[in-house]
Amino acid sequence: MLIAQITDIHLGFDPDNPAEFNRKRLDKVLHLLSEMDRKPDMLFATGDLVDRGDIDSYRRLRNALAACPFPVWMCVGNHDVRDNFCATFPKVPTADGFIQYVVESGPLRFIVLDTLEEGRHGGAFCEQRAEWLAQRVAEAPDRPTVVVLHHPPIDTGIEWMTTGRDEPWVGRLDAALSGHRNIVGLMCGHIHRAIVTGWRGRPLSVCPSTAPQVALTLAPMNPAEPDGRPMIVADPPAFALHYWNGEGLVTHFDNADEHVALARFDASMQPLVASLIDERPKPEGVTAARRVRLV
Template sequence: MLIAQITDIHLGFDPDNPAEFNRKRLDQVLRLLTGMNPMPDLLLATGDLVDRGDAESYRRLQNALSICPFPVWPCLGNHDLRETFTQNFPEIPTVDGFVQYEVDAGKLRFLVIDTLEEGRHGGAFCETRARWLRARLAEQQDRDTIIVMHHPPVDVGIEWMATDPDEPWVARFAETIAGHAQVKAIICGHLHRPISVAWRGTTIAICPATAPQVALDLAPIDPDRPDNRPMIIADPPAFALHKWDGRALVTHFDTADEHVMLAKFDDKMQPLVKTLIGERPGHEAAEEDAPIRRVC
C-alpha cells in the first residue's frame, strides 16, 4: 500500500489572490502525486489546511483536491477552525465535536486524531478525545494501525516550534497508546520539515509542507533577543510517501521541483541493474560479463 501525505497547506495566507503562492505550491505537488506510477492508494492531508480558517479558503481547497482520483483524508491543525471545516467538508466524520474518525484501508487501519485547540499554536488532546482513541485501539488489538494527527508529541529541537514533552496533552496521548503494539507509526505535520523519530515504541514521521518550510536551526532561542536567524525559507513544496510492506511503514520525503537526471535505465545501466537484482534470494545472478559502472 502506498500512502501519500501533504501537510501545512496554508491556503488563504494571501487572501483574495486567486493566484496565491501557496495554491501554486499545492497544485504542483498534486500534479506530481496524481501522475505517479504507481499512484498512491490514498492521500492524508495533515492539518493547517488553510491559514485563517475561512470558508472561502476551504472551498478553494476542495477545488484543488478535486483532481485526486484517490480518497483524501484530512485532519485539523492549529490554523484550522472546526465549525467552518465541517460546514465545507460534511462528509468527514466527527465525534463529540472533534474531527476524529477511522479509515479502514484493508491492509491498514488509520485513526485520525484532532489535536486542535482553537486559539493555541501547540497541540491538545483532552480526555474526551483520549476516550475515543482508547476505545478504538481496544476494539482491534491485532490490527495494524497508523495514527494520523497534526501536532507531533515530541520535541525535535527547533525551539520556537517545539512541543514541550512535559505538556499534559503529550502525557495523556502517550498513556492512551501505551501497550498497543498494533500502532505501527504516527504520521504528523506542523513542523514544515521532514523529520523521523523513534518514540514510545513506535515511529513518528513528520512531513514537510507544501507551503514554505521552516529553517533547520537547532540553536537555543531567546524570545527577548531577536537575532535575525532565518525562520521560514523558500525551499520547494514537499510531500511524503509512506509504503506499507506488511510489516513496517517505510517513509520517503521528496519535493515537487524538477530533479536533474544524472543516470537513466538504458543499455549502459542494464548490467548494473541485473547484477543488483540477481544478488537477491530467489533471483538468478546477472549473466552479462560487461563491466559494471559503480554509481553508489
Template sequence: MLIAQISDLHIGFERAHPDEPNLRRLNRVLDRILALDPLPDLLIASGDLTEYGDAESYTVLAKALARCPMPVHLMAGNHDLRGPLAQVFPDAPMPDGFLQHVIEGTDLRLILLDTLEEGRHGGAFCEIRAAWLAARLAEAPDRPTLVFLHHPPQSVGIPWMDPAPTEPWIARLNAAIAGHAQVIGLVSGHVHRSSHTSWSKLPLIICPSTAPEVSLVLTPIDAAHPDDRPLIEDGDPGFALHCWHGDRLTTLFGGCPPQVLASYTDKLQPMIASMLAERAG
C-alpha cells in the same frame, strides 16, 4: 498499500490573490503525486489546511483537491477551524465534535487524530479524544495500526516549534496508546520540515510542508529578545509517501524540482545571439 501525505498547506495566506503562492505550491505537489505510477491508494492532508480557517479558503482547497482520483482524508491543524471546515466539507467525520476517524486499509489500519485547540498554536488532546483513541485501538488489537496527528508529541530541535515534554496532552496521548502493541508508529506534520525521530519507543515520522519551510536554526530562542534569526524560508514544497509492505513501513519524502521560467527556444534565440555577439566584440 501506498499512502500519500501532504501537510501544512496554509491556503489563503494571501486571500486577495486568487493564484497565491501557497496554492501554486500545493498544485505543484499534487502534480507530482498524480504523476506517480502506481498512484497512491489515498491522500491524507494532515492539518493546517488553511491559514485563517475561513470558509473561502476551504472552498479554494476543495477545488484544488477535486482532481484527485483517490480518496482524500482531511485533518485539522492549529490554523484550522472546525466549523468552516465542516461547512465546506460536510462529509468530514467529527465524532464528539472532533475531526478524527479510522481508515480500514487492506491489512494496515490508519487512525487520524484531532490535536487542535482553537486559538492555541501547540497541540491538544483532551480526555474525550484520548478515550476515543483507546476505544478504537481496543477494537482491533491484532491489526497493525499507524496513527496520524498534526502536532508531533516530540521535539525535533527547532526551539520555537518544539512542544514542552511535560505538556498534558502528550501525557494523555501516551496513556491512550500505552499497551497497544499493534501501533507501529506515528506520523505528523506541523514542523514544515521532513524529520524522523522516536517517541515513547515508537517511530515518529514528520511530513514536509507544501507551504514554505521552517528554517533549520537549532539555537535556543528568547521570547523577549528578537535576534534576527530566519524563521521561514522558501524551500521547495514536499510530501511524504508511506508504503506498507505487509510487515514493515517505508517512508519516502518527495519534492518538486525547480520550476523552469525560461528555456532556450526560437523565441529567445535572437536575445541569446545578441548577447553572444556582444562578447565576440
C-alpha cells in the same frame, strides 16, 4: 501499499489573490502525485489546511483536491476552524464534536486525531478525545494501525515550533496508546520540516510542508532577544510517501521541484540493474530477467 502525505498547506495566506503562492505550491505537489508511475493508494492532508480558517479558503481547497485520482483524508491543525471545515467537508466523519475517525484501507488501519484547540498554536488532546482513541486502538488489537495527527508530541529542537515533552496533552496521547502493540507509526505535520524519530517506542515521522518550510535552526532561543536568525525559508513544496512493505512503514520525503536525471534505466544500465536484483533470494520459477520486468 503506498500512502501519500501533504501537510501545512496554509491556503488563504494571501486571501484575495487568485494566483496565490501557496495554491501554486499545492497544485504542483498534487500534480506530481497524480502523475507518478506508481500512484498512491490514498492521500492524507494533515492539518493547517488553510491559514485563517475561512470558508472561502476551504472551498478553494476542496476544488484543488477534487481532481485527485485517489481518496483524500484530512485532519485539522491549529490554523483550522472546525465549524468552517465541517461546513465545507460535511462527509468527513466526526466523533463527540471532534474531527477524528477511523479509515480501514488494505492491510492497514488509520486513526485520524483532532489535536486542535482553537486559539492555541500548540497541540491539545483532552480526556474525551483520549478515551475515544483508547477505545479505537483496543477494538482491533491485531491490525497494524497508523495514528494520523497534526501536532507531533516530541521535542524537535526547534524552540519556537516545538512541543514540550511534559505537556499534559502529550501524556494523554501516550497513555491512550500505552500497552498496545499494533501501532506501526504516527504521521504528523506542523513543523514544516522532514523529521523521523521514535516516540516512546513508536515510529514517528513529520512531513514537510507544501507551503514554505521552517528553517533548520537548533541553537537555543531567547524570546526576549531577537537575533536575526532565519525562521521561514523558501524551500520547495514537499510531501511524504509512506510505503507499507508488510512489516513496517518506510517513509520517503521528496519535493515538487524538477529533478535532473543523471542516469536512466536504459540498455546501458540494464546489466547493472539485473545483477543487483539477482543478488536477492529468488522466488521459485522467477528468473532474473522477469524480476527486472516486475520491478
